[in-house]
Amino acid sequence: MTRLLSHLTQEVIVFLLAATLFLAAAIFLPGFMFKDGAFQAGNLIAMVRAVSVLGILAVGMGIVIIGRGIDLSAVAVMAMSVAWYLQMLNSGVPGWQALGWALAGVVAVGLINGFMVAYADVPAIFVTLASSYFVYGFVRSQLIVSDATPAPAGSWILELPNLGLVTSTHIPIDVYAFGAAVFVGFLFLRFTKWGRYIYLMGDNFMAARNMGVPVRPMTVLYYVISALMAFVAGILTTSSIQSMNVRVVNSNMLYDVILVCVIGGIGLSGGKGYMRNVVVGALLIGIMGNAMTIMDFTNVEQNLIKSIILLTAIIIDGLLNPRDEQTAQQGDI
Amino acid sequence: MRLKQTLAAIGLAALGTVTLHAAQAQEAQDDPGPAAYAAALKGKRVVLVPMAMGFDLAQGWNAFLKREVEAWGGVYDSRDPNWVTDAGTQALTDLVNSEPKPNVLVVHSPDLQSYSKVLKKAHKEGIYVVLIDNPMNFPADAYVGSDWDRLGQLEAEAAVKGCANSPKKEIGLVQGDAANATSILQYNGIKKVLAKYPDFKIVAEPFSNWDQTQSRTVTATMLQQHPDICAIIDFWDGDAVGAAAAIKEAGKKDQVKLVTTGGGAASACKALEDGTYYAIVMTDVVGESRDLNAIIKYLLQSGQPAGTSKTYIYTLEKATTKEDLRPGLCWSVEDLQAGKF
Numbered sequence: 001m002t003r004l005l006s007h008l009t010q011e012v013i014v015f016l017l018a019a020t021l022f023l024a025a026a027i028f029l030p031g032f033m034f035k036d037g038a039f040q041a042g043n044l045i046a047m048v049r050a051v052s053v054l055g056i057l058a059v060g061m062g063i064v065i066i067g068r069g070i071d072l073s074a075v076a077v078m079a080m081s082v083a084w085y086l087q088m089l090n091s092g093v094p095g096w097q098a099l100g101w102a103l104a105g106v107v108a109v110g111l112i113n114g115f116m117v118a119y120a121d122v123p124a125i126f127v128t129l130a131s132s133y134f135v136y137g138f139v140r141s142q143l144i145v146s147d148a149t150p151a152p153a154g155s156w157i158l159e160l161p162n163l164g165l166v167t168s169t170h171i172p173i174d175v176y177a178f179g180a181a182v183f184v185g186f187l188f189l190r191f192t193k194w195g196r197y198i199y200l201m202g203d204n205f206m207a208a209r210n211m212g213v214p215v216r217p218m219t220v221l222y223y224v225i226s227a228l229m230a231f232v233a234g235i236l237t238t239s240s241i242q243s244m245n246v247r248v249v250n251s252n253m254l255y256d257v258i259l260v261c262v263i264g265g266i267g268l269s270g271g272k273g274y275m276r277n278v279v280v281g282a283l284l285i286g287i288m289g290n291a292m293t294i295m296d297f298t299n300v301e302q303n304l305i306k307s308i309i310l311l312t313a314i315i316i317d318g319l320l321n322p323r324d325e326q327t328a329q330q331g332d333i
Numbered sequence: 334m335r336l337k338q339t340l341a342a343i344g345l346a347a348l349g350t351v352t353l354h355a356a357q358a359q360e361a362q363d364d365p366g367p368a369a370y371a372a373a374l375k376g377k378r379v380v381l382v383p384m385a386m387g388f389d390l391a392q393g394w395n396a397f398l399k400r401e402v403e404a405w406g407g408v409y410d411s412r413d414p415n416w417v418t419d420a421g422t423q424a425l426t427d428l429v430n431s432e433p434k435p436n437v438l439v440v441h442s443p444d445l446q447s448y449s450k451v452l453k454k455a456h457k458e459g460i461y462v463v464l465i466d467n468p469m470n471f472p473a474d475a476y477v478g479s480d481w482d483r484l485g486q487l488e489a490e491a492a493v494k495g496c497a498n499s500p501k502k503e504i505g506l507v508q509g510d511a512a513n514a515t516s517i518l519q520y521n522g523i524k525k526v527l528a529k530y531p532d533f534k535i536v537a538e539p540f541s542n543w544d545q546t547q548s549r550t551v552t553a554t555m556l557q558q559h560p561d562i563c564a565i566i567d568f569w570d571g572d573a574v575g576a577a578a579a580i581k582e583a584g585k586k587d588q589v590k591l592v593t594t595g596g597g598a599a600s601a602c603k604a605l606e607d608g609t610y611y612a613i614v615m616t617d618v619v620g621e622s623r624d625l626n627a628i629i630k631y632l633l634q635s636g637q638p639a640g641t642s643k644t645y646i647y648t649l650e651k652a653t654t655k656e657d658l659r660p661g662l663c664w665s666v667e668d669l670q671a672g673k674f
Contacts, residue, residue, distance in 0.1 A: 040557070046553040046557055047554075050553070050554075053546070146387055146388070146389075148545075148574075150600065161582065172582070240582070241546060241549060241578055245571070246387070247385075247387075251542075290554055293550070293551045294537075296537065296538050298510065298511040298540050299510055299511075299540050299542040299547075300510075300511060
């Protein structure tokens with residue numbers, strides 16, 4: 001029994017929790033999975049779709065956290081880069097040129113985050129918090145005119161949803177993109193030497209450096225990856241809403257991204273976790289959000305329930321996996 | 334001799350007439366209006382604190398008030414809390430404690446309660462408080478804006494009309510949030526109207542938290558649960574694009590009529606034209622701003638101490654559909670900022 005319990009990592013706990021919630025919703029909530037006794041896939045697809053953008057951001061965030069960093073600028077980069085890109089398109093900047101500028105801006109933010117953390121030794125939490133405010137403030141005040149920036153008619157972004165619908169399954173493009181992001185993240189972490197470096201750095205930064213891992217360029221690299229993921233997430237958001245509203249920067253979204261990573265089992269102390277944790281975390285959030293929407297819960301009530309579930313997962317994890325000497329030495333971020 | 338007298342008499346009479354005319358002219362020049370107007374208004378400070386500057390209505394009020402206040406010799410300023418309630422409270426606290434103090438605060442409140450304490454302090458300092466568009470549990474000197482209960486009724490009437498040919502009379506709501514007066518009152522208004530139509534039923538009423546993506550997600554879920562919905566009322570056109578996207582993705586653009594409300598910026602007319610919205614209850618932003626300006630001028634001249642009057646000025650609202658579209662119905666932020674209104 002004890003042996004069995006010790007296998008209960010947070011990941012397994014959350015997976016069991018998600019599975020339980022899923023079953024409970026499927027049985028007790030009409031319309032979640034069965035409607036009038038018949039199986040319906042529509043709601044499940046909508047559910048996964050609702051967390052796809054969150055999941056893509058969490059893939060970037062997950063890679064950064066595994067490398068023992070954190071990127072609080074992800075949501076700001078997502079909203080502001082795409083809003084600026086749309087603004088350029090609306091004011092007549094040629095498509096490729098606008099895309100080039102936007103991507104250059106995104107990479108620049110990633111580079112600055114990485115350089116400040118890796119070379120100036122400023123804690124990641126402060127660097128990325130500052131860059132989040134800077135990116136938001138600069139773009140909002142200097143580059144765009146309104147909170148909401150519409151995508152120009154005929155833009156390629158508006159054509160993206162049709163890519164998903166042409167397949168016979170009618171699965172939205174967001175879901176494919178989330179799957180692709182997870183798969184690429186998995187290949188990167190599992191099969192490239194840079195991926196292995198990130199685990200080494202997250203596990204024991206000094207040891208990794210002594211081994212000869214290029215820790216500083218690697219740090220810069222994962223912040224750039226996170227920024228690029230954020231841009232992809234922004235494009236997908238725009239493709240379905242047909243505009244980008246930068247109000248999202250003031251929302252809870254960033255916490256939800258971190259929540260997806262942490263609740264899925266990517267330890268904030270670094271070096272732990274896989275892409276599958278992102279999927280589990282995103283699914284749990286998706287199931288809860290969907291079930292609570294069906295039950296007409298307000299946002300305040302939803303946040304309350306989310307926080308209780310997160311606390312429960314953390315407490316169970318703390319009881320079953322007590323902190324050892326190594327985590328005590330390193331501390332969390 | 335007689336002639337001389339006559340001439341003198343005529344001369345005197347003429348002189349008299351002239352003097353009389355002159356006196357009358359003098360009297361006309363002494364109209365006390367302009368002087369009193371200038372004395373009461375000159376140099377008075379008006380500050381607008383909307384929930385955020387980045388959306389159509391706030392940009393409308395801001396452009397209009399700036400032009401008017403500066404034209405009557407006042408000093409105009411604005412703050413941008415950017416949807417953060419704490420930042421709004423902070424801005425108001427700073428304003429109430431600043432020197433020189435503002436004379437009028439135009440406040441767009443995020444909820445019923447948060448600003449009450451600081452606005453009470455403003456009244457104590459002799460600052461008039463005018464609420465714009467969002468009601469509060471606070472006795473402001475004036476409220477200018479929508480009657481949200483009535484607005485909800487108009488939305489519900491439009492939805493009922495939109496459902497006329499549908500076999501099932503199911504309506505879905507996408508509410509804002511549970512603390513905001515505009516959301517609560519719209520809900521009440523909708524309920525009132527639907528009580529008169531017993532065959533209509535609200536089948537789902539999730540919250541968007543005024544966020545587009547959230548609106549899309551909850552609408553997609555709603556359409557999955559209740560495929561026969563004939564109309565959806567989304568409580569703000571700032572997030573209704575999300576609901577519209579979900580309806581379109583579900584392939585139900587013809588079946589589901591989307592009703593919403595907003596400031597009547599150009600994007601709203603476009604959405605009516607292409608059928609994204611079936612009806613939108615538009616706020617006449619220029620009319621509303623003119624009411625606002627008038628009540629500010631009235632308060633400053635009235636001599637009424639701050640916090641002692643209570644006036645409600647509701648903006649005329651109308652559910653606009655595709656049939657009502659005409660050029661110039663909607664306004665653009667660019668035009669407003671360029672002073673074209």
